[in-house]
Every structure is written in structure tokens, then in C-alpha cells.
Amino acid sequence: MNRLPLFIPFALCLALGAFLFFSLGKDPLDLPSALVGEPFPEFVLEELHEPERQVSTEDFDGQVLLVNVWATWCFACRIEHPWLNSLAKDGVVIVGLNYKDHRKLAQDWLQERGDPYQFSIFDPRGILGIDLGVYGAPETYLVDAEGVIRHRRVGVVDERVWNEEFRELYQQLVDEANDQ
Amino acid sequence: MxxxxxxxxxxxxxxxxxxxxxxxxxxxxxxxxxxxxxxxxxxxxxxxxxxxxxxxxxxxxxxxxxxxxxxxxxxxxxxxxxxxxxxxxxxxxxxxxxxxxxxxxxxxxxxxxxxxxxxxxxxxxxxxxxxxxxxxxxxxxxxxxxxxxxxxxxxxxxxxxxxxxxDFGLIVHPPMLYMGYVGFSVAFAFAVAALIGGQFDSAWARWARPWINSAWVFLTIGITLGSWWAYYELGWGGWWFWDPVENASLMPWLVGTALVHSISVTEKRGAFRSWTLLLAILAFSLSLLGTFLVRSGVLTSVHAFANDPERGVFILAFLGLVVGSSLLLFALRGPVVQRQQGDTEAVSYSGLSREMMLLLNNVLLISAMAMILIGTLYPLIADVLDLGKISVGPPYFNFFFVPMSLGLMVAMGFAVFSRWKKTDANMLLQKGMVPFLISLSAALILPLFLAESISWETYSMTAVITLGASFWVVTMSLEDLWQKLDRGSSKAASNVSSRLKSLTKLPGSYWGMQVAHIGIAVCALGVGLSSVYDVQKDVRMVPGDRVEVAGYEFTFDNLSFVQGPNFGASRAQISAYKNDRLVAVLHPEKRKYEARNQVMTEAALDAGLTRDLYVSLGEPLKGDAWAIRLHVKPFVRCIWLGGLMIGLGGLLSVMDKRYRRRRKPSTQSGTEATAL
Structure with a gap:
């Protein structure tokens, strides 16, 4: 009898295994967010450095800002971090969303690498992450003065991505906000 | 210490x-x-x-x-x-x-x-x-x-x-689910042992069958409990979200269901051997894959806990080792298993037979599993292949899963009557006549009374199809049962007491099949009708307000603050009236858990077989007004009732005396020499 068909499941399994392995190594996905054009989801969570302080969308304070999802277990976040530091130095307002992490580790991480965030939302269970539809870290959301999400980037934001996807829109939103 | x-x-x-x-x-x-x-x-x-x-x-x-x-x-x-x-x-x-x-x-x-x-x-x-x-x-x-x-x-x-x-749901749901997942490891171990030994026959199937059935029962109940938990605890009133973690439990269940059916062919007729082995390997592999998807952090879901790539690599390596080696073993040893000693003639069956019916069942179940697997993994695969970034949502799953389920139900009705080896097509059509007419009339007439008013706008095709398929399965099952009883009583066919007496003579596995099949119909009825006739209103209410939803009047009586052991909660009292008669007093809560400062919606519901009233508190608005979500969900309870019936059916089959009665002969036939 022909034995080849019996190897089909094995071959399929190998192929699937390869996919899963590559997806482990990759940055999580760049999914077009259904939330672009929608208000940033409501949340009430602790601040990373000050556990007794509750932060919410009110703390966005009508500023045009970036919300950056990060975690200490996320390798790509390390690559991204220096660029966020330099953006913050240039006056871009960035809010951190510390995602599924341990508080102590996250604080040490920022101490070591510099803290570009105006404040960091501490979300150890990924509650806000689910509302946002976070697919993995890092992710960055551009929020306008009205608190509406205008752009989403899944994966690292570096100088190239900033110039291609964010710079123009960000400037435009800031100008609009200043006009009012 | x-x-x-x-x-x-x-x-x-x-x-x-x-x-x-x-x-x-x-x-x-x-x-x-x-x-x-x-x-x-x-x-x-x-x-x-x-x-x-x-x-x-x-x-x-x-x-x-x-x-x-x-x-x-x-x-x-x-x-x-x-x-x-x-x-x-x-x-x-x-x-x-x-x-x-x-x-x-x-x-x-x-x-x-x-x-x-x-x-x-x-x-x-x-x-x-x-x-x-x-x-x-x-x-x-x-x-x-x-x-x-x-x-x-x-x-x-x-x-x-x-x-x-x-929540109580979490106390019982994971252990049940894991009993099912892990139970398939026994099926897997039996399959691998059979492949190594090369002994794979009806005796093997009879030994492995109770283990496979019990694992399947646990998984069925685990999934049912999970869906019930999501329904009342997540506060959205949904009961299935096509979330990766839910898919991860549904895939082994579908394969397990196929296995439960295919192994009966292996036991009774000695056919489908490699296929049964492959399903046993697959059911456990999918359980492991589920673990990988949940634990590795490649997918985000409602259920995911701490994600950690290092763990992902470990599970993937383990998964690869277990699945890869067993499938390789399957490929190498499969031919040995197919050629059994003692098989003089090939097992034959015609184009219309119970074997073919069960094959059809397997093909449909495995296709359903494959499409869920593709839908769940597609975002990952597309990303690796650079095909673009697409997320797959409920529309995709419903598009494939609903027609396949309906196909299964139609086949299920006929399958009950089919015979091994060869079935007469005319006989099937003849038997199907009365049930077909009953289901058709039920399907056409009942939606008129289920809708709020008798008019074309509210007449729902989904309801017609759901009712038709469900009635079909139930009436066919009952007809078969009636005839079985007829045959049991020797002469007086009309004698009711002799028919009832022969009820006890039917084997457990037959009862199991009947209960599980009717459970599928009940579950489908719940899914279809609750999705069609569900009425939901998001309203702003202050104490004293009265709102009408689908024939029920809801009044917001008052709001109080209650202190729980580890949370404080705003609790509303909402009374539901029908025709000015009080039917339920509901207490939905908005809880704030102190340790994490986390806000939780605790929905309140009044459960009933034909409808659930489901009330949850949204956000506090200005003054003492609240955003409140009011649901009336007809027949939603049937979903879990059906799930439990399916599990009960499996249990009846596990307890079939046949698997214990044959203990003696099998010890004799199973001498060690033959297996080596």
C-alpha cells in the first residue's frame, strides 16, 4: 500500500511548528485597530510609581499625547526605549502603560534606562490592555486633545517609524489644539 | 517550610x-x-x-x-x-x-x-x-x-x-476542563502503545473507549461551565466570544467528538483504524496546543495570564516532541496496524451505511475543527508570511461553524436509523417522513408565537432553521426509540407497559447516544433562539424610573452601598413586572475591589427555562442616574442545559455494562505474546 499519505499529518505538524516558532520570535502583530477614531477607553488604574494614586483618562488633561504599552519582559521595548527618551526630551508627552508586569521590576527598569513617561499606568492583569485590544508589547497610540485615538502602531516606534507614521499627524494635532 | x-x-x-x-x-x-x-x-x-x-x-x-x-x-x-x-x-x-x-x-x-x-x-x-x-x-x-x-x-x-x-465558576470550571484536556492524554497513550505494539483491534477499542468517553464528558462539562461563567460573570451577556482560549478548548472537543464516534466503528466493525489512532493523537495534541497558545503570549485573550516568551519556547519544544514523534510513529507503524493478524477479509461497507454516516460526521467535525484552527492561527501565519495583517473575528467563525452544525444535525437524524454495512435509502426516507412533517410545521408555525407580534418583519428565518433542525433531531431520535421498544415487546405492540419494560433492556450506550443527540438539539435551540429574540436596551435611569423591554417592565427601586469581605459595592434594586405582576427582584452591583482598586460589574439575573432577565449596572452618570443595561434573553438557558445533556449522554455511555462484562474473556485473549 502507499505509505506516503500517512506522513501527511507529520508534515502538517512540522509546518505548523515552524510557524509557531517564528511567531514566537517576531514582534506581535500590526493589527489595524478598530479603536482608531474612537475615544480612548475609560479606565481607573494605579500609577506605577505611586500605588496610592489613581490615574484615568482625566489625567490626559486634554493634551495631545502618545500612550506607549510596554513591559520589562518585552525585548523589543528595550530597543524602542532610547527613542522614546529622546522624544520626551523634545517635549512630546508620553504616557506609559505598563502591561502585565511586576511593579518592582518595572520601576527598576525605568530607573536604569530613564523614564520618558509623564506617568505610567500600572496594568498587571492587562485589563486596559483588553479594552484597547492590545496584541502585545510594545504598542503605541496617538491620542488627540479630545481623547480620541488617532493612530496605532503595533511594534517598535523608532526614528524611522516616527517620521513615517507619527510626525506629521502629531504636529497637525498639536497645531489644532493650540488654535483652540 | x-x-x-x-x-x-x-x-x-x-x-x-x-x-x-x-x-x-x-x-x-x-x-x-x-x-x-x-x-x-x-x-x-x-x-x-x-x-x-x-x-x-x-x-x-x-x-x-x-x-x-x-x-x-x-x-x-x-x-x-x-x-x-x-x-x-x-x-x-x-x-x-x-x-x-x-x-x-x-x-x-x-x-x-x-x-x-x-x-x-x-x-x-x-x-x-x-x-x-x-x-x-x-x-x-x-x-x-x-x-x-x-x-x-x-x-x-x-x-x-x-x-x-x-467566583464559583472559577472553582469548578478549570478543574473540569483540565480533566478533559488531560484525559485525552490517556487516549493518546493508548494510541501510542498500540502503535508501538502493533496490536490494534476491536479489543483495543473496547479497552480504550471508556477512557476516551470519560475524558470527553469532562471536557463537555468544562466547556459548558466556562460558557455559563462567561455569561454571568463578564457582565456583557454574551456566552461565547470565539476567543483564542475558548477555541483552544473547542478544538479538542470537536476532535474528541469525532473520536468518540469513530472508535465505535473500530470496536464494532474493525474499520477506521488508522483514522481512530490519528484522532486520538490529534485530540491530545490540540489540548497541548491550547496550552501553548494560552501560555506563550503569542495571542492576547480575555483569559491569558502572565505571558512569557521563555515559557512559550519550552511548551513549543515539548509540543513538537510529543506531537512530532507520535505522528512520525503513526506514519511508520500505521501499515502494521492496518494489517491485523486474524483479519482474513477486508471490512466492507456500502455507500449508504452507518459507517458512511459516521464518516460524514467525522469529516464535518474535523472540517469545523480545521477552520477554527485556521481562524485562530491565521493572524500568526499571515504575519510570518507577510500576507498582511488581518484579525479574524466572530463573523468568520459563525460563517463556517453554523452551516456545518446544521449539516451535522440533518445527518444526525438519519444516522440514528442507519444500519451497519448497508442501509436501504427508501427505508431512511420512509422513517424520515413523519419527523420531517412535524419539524417543518413546527419550524414554520412556532416563530409566529415567539416574536413579539405576528408580522412579517419579526418573522425570523434563523428561528425557522433552528427550530426545524432541532425538532428534526428530536423527533427522529424519539421515533427510533419508539421502534426499539416495539421490537422489545414481543406481540402486543400497543401494550404500553410492555414497551416501558423494554426501556430497561436497551444498553447504556444507546441511551447515551439518544440523550447526547437530544442535548445537541436543545443547545442549538438555545443558541439560535436567544440570538434572534434577544432584546437589549441601554438606558439611563434614576431611582423611580420605569422602562419597558420586550414585554417586561423594569423599575429602578433604589440604590444602596454594601460592603463585601474584600470589596465595596453600589447595589441597585430593580424589579421586573410582567402584566403588572412582579416576576423578579434583581440586585446588580458595581463592585470596587480594594486590593487592586479594580471595578467589576456584577450582573444580576433571573433565570428561567424559556427566558433570562439580565441586568447590569454601567457607569454612574450625573446626579443619582446610572447607565443600566437591561436584557431579556429567551431560551438562553437551553444552551447550557443542552451542554449538560451532552455530557450526561457521554456518562451513560461510559457506564454501559458491556465494558465491564467482557473483563474475563479479554484477560484470556490478551496474552502478552500476541502484543509483542
Missing amino acids: IAEYGHVALIIALCLSIAQAIVPMAGSFAGYRTWMRLGHSLALGQLVFVAISFACLTTAFVQDDFSLQYVADNSNTLLPTQFKISAVWGAHEGSLLLWALILAVWSAAVALFSSHLPLVLSSRVLSVLGAISVGFGLFILLTSNPFARILPFSPTEGGDLNPLLQ
Whole structure:
């Protein structure tokens, strides 16, 4: 009898295994967010450095800002971090969303690498992450003065991505906000 | 100290499982009976030590030992004791320990109840189970140790269990689900042992069948409980979200369902051999894949706990080893299994027969599984291949799954009447006539009365199809039952008491099939009707307001503040009236859990067979107004009632006397020599 068909499941399994392995190594996905054009989801969570302080969308304070999802277990976040530091130095307002992490580790991480965030939302269970539809870290959301999400980037934001996807829109939103 | 005992017990259990993986297997090849028998004692020993380890972790939770990282992350002094216990499996590390415990329970059960099996077979089965347990033992100890300490500065208070999980549903849902997942490891071990030994016949199928059926029963009940939990605890009124984690439990269930059917062909007719083996391997592989998807962090879901790529690599390697090696074994040994000693003639069956019906069942179930697998993994695969970024949502799943389920139900009606080898098509059509007319009229007429008003706008085609398919399955099943009873009573066909007497003579597996099939119909009825006639209103209400939803009047009586053990809550009192008669008083809550400052919606519901009233509190608005969501969900309860019936059907089949009666002959036929 022909034995080849019996190897089909094995071959399929190998192929699937390869996919899963590559997806482990990759940055999580760049999914077009259904939330672009929608208000940033409501949340009430602790601040990373000050556990007794509750932060919410009110703390966005009508500023045009970036919300950056990060975690200490996320390798790509390390690559991204220096660029966020330099953006913050240039006056871009960035809010951190510390995602599924341990508080102590996250604080040490920022101490070591510099803290570009105006404040960091501490979300150890990924509650806000689910509302946002976070697919993995890092992710960055551009929020306008009205608190509406205008752009989403899944994966690292570096100088190239900033110039291609964010710079123009960000400037435009800031100008609009200043006009009012 | 207790935590260290637990840690040591876990290490001892790992050592025992290493021995269990090697010694009986080696013995089975060398022919040393003492080595083979050792597997049984090792399995029991392993259970003892994993149980000790589990008890130690539970003790650490009950005693609030926050020097353990895992306890500190997932418990709190204010947490009620029953939730401290269920918090043991509330997150990653502990749920893996539960996995290991349940695997040990299944292994020990195999060791205890396999005395009628040939020793070569049972020792190999235990060896394979031992090998799986080595994998999990290493995984826990190397990457996810629940006994890791935070020293020297341990916190004085814990972070509390996720409020979503502080619920009765979480106490029972994961253990049930894991019993099902892990139970398929026994089916897997039986399949691998058969492949190694090359002995795979009706006797094998009869031995493996109760194990496969019981695992399937646990998985069925686990999924049903999970869906019920999501319904009342997540506060959205949904009961299935096509979330990756839900898909991960549905895929092994679909394959398991196919397996439950295909193994009956293997047992009764000796056919579908390689296919049954492949399904047994596949069911367990998908259980492991589910674990990988949940634990590795490649997908985000409602249920995902701590995600960690390192764990992902470990599980993937383990998954690859288990699935890859077993499928390779299948490819190499498959031909040996197909050519059995004693098979003089090939098993034959015609184009219309029970065999073909069950094949159709398998094809549909496996296609459904494949499309869920593709939908779940598509975002990953597309990303690796750079095909663009697409997320797959409920529309995709419903598009494929609903027609396939309907196809299954139509076939199910006929299948009950089909005969082995060859079935007369005219007979089937003849039998189907009356049920067809009953279902058709029910399907056309009933939607008129279910809708709010009799008009074309409210007349729903979905309801027609759902009712038609469900009535079809039920009436066909009942007709078959009636005729079986007819045959049981010798002469007086109209004599009701003699028919009732013959009820008891039908075998358990027949009753199991009937109950499970009717359960499918009940479940489908719930799914279809609740989706069509569900009415939902989001309203702004102040105390004293009255709102009408689908014939019910809801009044917002008052709002109070209540203090729970570890939360404070705003609790509304909402009364529901129908025709000015009070039918229910509901108390939905908005809870704030202190330890995490997390806000939770606790929906209130009034359950009934024909409708649920479901009320949840949204956000407080200006003044004393609240956003309130009011639902009337007709027949939603049938979904879980049907699920439980399916499980009960499986249970009846497990208890079929046939599997115990044949114990004696099988010990004789199963001599060790034939298996080698």
C-alpha cells in the first residue's frame, strides 16, 4: 500500500511548528485597530510609581499625547526605549502603560534606562490592555486633545517609524489644539 | 517550610515520573514482568507526591504566606477562604500544578483499573503517561515554579486574586476542563502503545473507549461551565466570544467528538483504524496546543495570564516532541496496524451505511475543527508570511461553524436509523417522513408565537432553521426509540407497559447516544433562539424610573452601598413586572475591589427555562442616574442545559455494562505474546 499519505499529518505538524516558532520570535502583530477614531477607553488604574494614586483618562488633561504599552519582559521595548527618551526630551508627552508586569521590576527598569513617561499606568492583569485590544508589547497610540485615538502602531516606534507614521499627524494635532 | 516540602515533593514526583517513563517501557521490550508491573506502583507514588505538593501550595494560600511570589500575586488576607483555595489555580504556575495533579490522577486511575488489560499494553500506556508527566514536571520546575520565594523582604499583604476569577465558576470550571484536556492524554497513550505494539483491534477499542468517553464528558462539562461563567460573570451577556482560549478548548472537543464516534466503528466493525489512532493523537495534541497558545503570549485573550516568551519556547519544544514523534510513529507503524493478524477479509461497507454516516460526521467535525484552527492561527501565519495583517473575528467563525452544525444535525437524524454495512435509502426516507412533517410545521408555525407580534418583519428565518433542525433531531431520535421498544415487546405492540419494560433492556450506550443527540438539539435551540429574540436596551435611569423591554417592565427601586469581605459595592434594586405582576427582584452591583482598586460589574439575573432577565449596572452618570443595561434573553438557558445533556449522554455511555462484562474473556485473549 502507499505509505506516503500517512506522513501527511507529520508534515502538517512540522509546518505548523515552524510557524509557531517564528511567531514566537517576531514582534506581535500590526493589527489595524478598530479603536482608531474612537475615544480612548475609560479606565481607573494605579500609577506605577505611586500605588496610592489613581490615574484615568482625566489625567490626559486634554493634551495631545502618545500612550506607549510596554513591559520589562518585552525585548523589543528595550530597543524602542532610547527613542522614546529622546522624544520626551523634545517635549512630546508620553504616557506609559505598563502591561502585565511586576511593579518592582518595572520601576527598576525605568530607573536604569530613564523614564520618558509623564506617568505610567500600572496594568498587571492587562485589563486596559483588553479594552484597547492590545496584541502585545510594545504598542503605541496617538491620542488627540479630545481623547480620541488617532493612530496605532503595533511594534517598535523608532526614528524611522516616527517620521513615517507619527510626525506629521502629531504636529497637525498639536497645531489644532493650540488654535483652540 | 511548607512551601519547601511542596517543592521537594514536586521534585520527587518528577523523579518517579522519569522512572515511570523508562522502566515499564524497557520492561515491555525485554519481557521483564516485574519491570512492567513497576509502572503501576510508580503511577500511584507519583500521585501521592504531586498531591502533597498541591496540598502544600493550597496551605500556603490558606495561611497567607506572602513570602511566596505566587501567593503574593494572587491572594490577599481579605479574600474569602473558598477563593483562597481556588486562587491556587487562578494563574499560570498553579494551574500548571493542577494540570500535573490531574495527569497523576488519570495515570493512577489507569494503574488501578487496568487489571483486565494485557500487561504489555497497560505498562506501555503508563510509560507514555509518565513521559508526558516528565515534560510537565520539568516545565513547572524550570520555568514556572509556584514555590519561588520573595526573600528577604516579603510583602505583608498580597495583590489579591483577579476579581473576575472570584467566583464559583472559577472553582469548578478549570478543574473540569483540565480533566478533559488531560484525559485525552490517556487516549493518546493508548494510541501510542498500540502503535508501538502493533496490536490494534476491536479489543483495543473496547479497552480504550471508556477512557476516551470519560475524558470527553469532562471536557463537555468544562466547556459548558466556562460558557455559563462567561455569561454571568463578564457582565456583557454574551456566552461565547470565539476567543483564542475558548477555541483552544473547542478544538479538542470537536476532535474528541469525532473520536468518540469513530472508535465505535473500530470496536464494532474493525474499520477506521488508522483514522481512530490519528484522532486520538490529534485530540491530545490540540489540548497541548491550547496550552501553548494560552501560555506563550503569542495571542492576547480575555483569559491569558502572565505571558512569557521563555515559557512559550519550552511548551513549543515539548509540543513538537510529543506531537512530532507520535505522528512520525503513526506514519511508520500505521501499515502494521492496518494489517491485523486474524483479519482474513477486508471490512466492507456500502455507500449508504452507518459507517458512511459516521464518516460524514467525522469529516464535518474535523472540517469545523480545521477552520477554527485556521481562524485562530491565521493572524500568526499571515504575519510570518507577510500576507498582511488581518484579525479574524466572530463573523468568520459563525460563517463556517453554523452551516456545518446544521449539516451535522440533518445527518444526525438519519444516522440514528442507519444500519451497519448497508442501509436501504427508501427505508431512511420512509422513517424520515413523519419527523420531517412535524419539524417543518413546527419550524414554520412556532416563530409566529415567539416574536413579539405576528408580522412579517419579526418573522425570523434563523428561528425557522433552528427550530426545524432541532425538532428534526428530536423527533427522529424519539421515533427510533419508539421502534426499539416495539421490537422489545414481543406481540402486543400497543401494550404500553410492555414497551416501558423494554426501556430497561436497551444498553447504556444507546441511551447515551439518544440523550447526547437530544442535548445537541436543545443547545442549538438555545443558541439560535436567544440570538434572534434577544432584546437589549441601554438606558439611563434614576431611582423611580420605569422602562419597558420586550414585554417586561423594569423599575429602578433604589440604590444602596454594601460592603463585601474584600470589596465595596453600589447595589441597585430593580424589579421586573410582567402584566403588572412582579416576576423578579434583581440586585446588580458595581463592585470596587480594594486590593487592586479594580471595578467589576456584577450582573444580576433571573433565570428561567424559556427566558433570562439580565441586568447590569454601567457607569454612574450625573446626579443619582446610572447607565443600566437591561436584557431579556429567551431560551438562553437551553444552551447550557443542552451542554449538560451532552455530557450526561457521554456518562451513560461510559457506564454501559458491556465494558465491564467482557473483563474475563479479554484477560484470556490478551496474552502478552500476541502484543509483542
